Amino acid sequence: MFIVQDRIVLGMALIRIMSGVIEISAAMLMLRFNSREVAFKINSFLALVGPTVMILVTSLGLIGLASKFSMLQMVVIILGVLLIFVGMKL
Numbered sequence: 001m002f003i004v005q006d007r008i009v010l011g012m013a014l015i016r017i018m019s020g021v022i023e024i025s026a027a028m029l030m031l032r033f034n035s036r037e038v039a040f041k042i043n044s045f046l047a048l049v050g051p052t053v054m055i056l057v058t059s060l061g062l063i064g065l066a067s068k069f070s071m072l073q074m075v076v077i078i079l080g081v082l083l084i085f086v087g088m089k090l
Contacts, residue, residue: 008064012057019053022046051085 004010026046030039058081066074 006064008060012060015053015056015060019049022049051088054084055081 004013023046026042030042033039062074062077069077
């Protein structure tokens, strides 16, 4: 079906697939328990999963691209990711 030659891309895709499975499983659990309190707790757990997945996938991407960027470009990219997290806190 897919022929993946780059291991970094494969790793990034697998992390995203795992994230999707976690999200779908959480939705099914919310429906199964049919409780606002439980759904809220499950949603709170997902609030931790999303940023973690983003950090992992971004880190893998940066590792794969590290040789193509200068040190200044890497610093700017890392600052950009940090600004995303600062923006999410506000």
